[in-house]
Amino acid sequence: MADQDGPTAAGAPRSTTPRAASAHLPRARHEHLLRQVELHGSVRSARAAAELGVSEVTVRCDIVELERAGLLARVHGGAIALASAGAPQAARLLVGVVVPGTTVHFPDVVRGMESISHAQHARLVLGVSHYRPDVEEKQVARLLALGVDGLLLAPTARGRGEEEIASWITSIPVPTLLLERRFGSMALRGFDSVRTDHAHGAALAVDHFAALGHRRVALAVYDRTPTAPSVRDGHREASRRHALAAAPDVRLPKGEEDPEALEEALHALLDECAATGTTSVLVHTDDHATRLVEAALDRGLDVPRDLAVVAYDDEVAGFAPVPLTAVTPPRRALGREALRTLVERVGETGPRGPARHVELLPTLTVRRSCGPPTPASPR
Template identity: 55%
Template sequence: MLPHARQEFLLRQLELHGSLRATEVAQMMGVSPVTVRRDIAELADQGRVERVHGGALSNGSRAGRPDVARTLIGVVVPSRTFYYPDVLHGMESVAATMRARIVLGVAGYSPEAERSRVERLLSLGVEGLVLTPSHVQAPEETAPWLASIPVPVVLLERHLDATRKVREIDSIRSDHSYGAMLAVDHLAALGHTRVALALDSWTPTAPWIRTGYLEAVDKLGLDPVPVTEMPSGFNDLQAITDAADAVLNMCLASQTRAVLAHSDHHAIQIAEIAQLRGLRVPEDIAVISYDDVLVAHAAVPLTAVTPPRVELGREALRMLMGRVDGTEEPSSPRHVQLLPRLTIRESCGGSVRLPPPRRTAVARPRRR
């Protein structure tokens, strides 16, 4: 183990327990007590620990902090931006009361990086993991690895049922099908008889959104509109612009006056391109986004389906700590879904004023 990794391990142990003995930690790391004492001396010279006979104390130990974290929890997510900061904020909001210390690993949708981050966190002594597995690998390939992790795991925004073993892992996610249904139902209540779906199909959320959208269109008796596939690369502005143009061309040709767009990047571009083409939002076309991270700041603030990101983080940590502490009741595995909400802004407007074919502007959709 490299000196930096050893010293990081020492600091984590001190944060968890307030003190450590050099001989015990040396055994845990598989190095000599002399090596540990040398690391402690270096950290003490830097003012990061207090050196004492036989070991070290946390700098906060003399103050007698009653809330020293006692449980190290690992969190591995695909990204530290966009969706996940709110999730992490939710975890942090309850971590102190549970005396938990969160250590983050970011895997970037790479199965190899994901496994590497988990191994590193386990080497640091984490007692549980909140994990968002990459979706680029088949569930049948991911399942054996997940089942082999030796500490309690809660899957975040994922649910895998490839094997019985992995199905028994706790999971918590947003009910994205319900979120899509919320959006379509809202647009139908405003008088829209056709609602387009612009979907980033690469994301793991996409299948749930598609399912909810199609179910809502069927149940509300809306006229079917082909689902438009959107490019996933957020940095390829030209590709997103071209796709937004295609969505608007289809809407104008079919007299569709409402779009549900996943995700925020696509929704913002659709609204902006519509305005550049002389269309008014929401008078000529209504836009609802799915994600609600950026769209409140669009030129026309967009109505959005808002997943419960903060609540997801909070409840994921609570579920995991129950397993780690052995206090979770009932003891059977749990698959929890939290409902998104619809955040109404300016991009939907009132009842539809442009009459679609075969129906009046104020007609309610058929219900079956």
């Protein structure tokens, strides 16, 4: 059993001495630290030192003692609760993750991070911005207040320019890695980043169409996403490389906000394809591609004989009326790579090393929506 100056269990009797008078007693300090971990899951050395009226060095020494006693886990800048009494390895880093949403694309990215978080000695804390800069900044501030050692961030560009984003991110006092974003700003390019090479993914789709004999590849893109510009770049580059004829290029509305507008846009696309002899189309996203297939079937068209379709993204592509060939981003691999890169950055000592930009390549998942054209198909 620990003596009065040793580590105490979270359930030990509380001292009745006022904090101002007892803060310099190890037992009182230990109780305070354990209580903060019990309530919040973590405690920061700097904040605890200010609350107790002692130096950070004293608090860090207390945390070391409590860790040796198996009552918490020490991390950079403070301590966190043990995941379980029998955990073979305790987390050493608290990592904040801020993504735009939890319904499309990013859930699998976060699952990839989670799959290696134990091996990386990291605990993840998630914040969601809903594509709102004000919410995003509040989420980052909340994570910083929790004492995160590093930040994985997919910044929102809506309503602000790159220089504004760069100025804000530069002010974040912990290592920050940018997720799934392509920026032209030199300031933003100075940050570590891990993203999918979406231009390569679009080029894969065009290459596949060309290999099947299609000479025109239409493009239909939901433009209100950070992915859309790269999809356009990849489609354009691959179409030039294969010397393909001009084909329809349309912008699609979201659909959930105005289903009738999306239906009109899809039927207009089908009209353009028929008028130009276009027999293949790359559609971003896979939800939009599914609806295009439905519209084509309603017209009596055969997919893929009359119209071959490749979806960009692979969330629901396999569940379309005609299962969709799809460009499949490496979401989980991206999450794993991002967390590894950030943990390595946080662990650096001495001068900061050069920024790291990692691009992962998507793959093409071939299904029924993109088969060989028949000799009778128009070109």
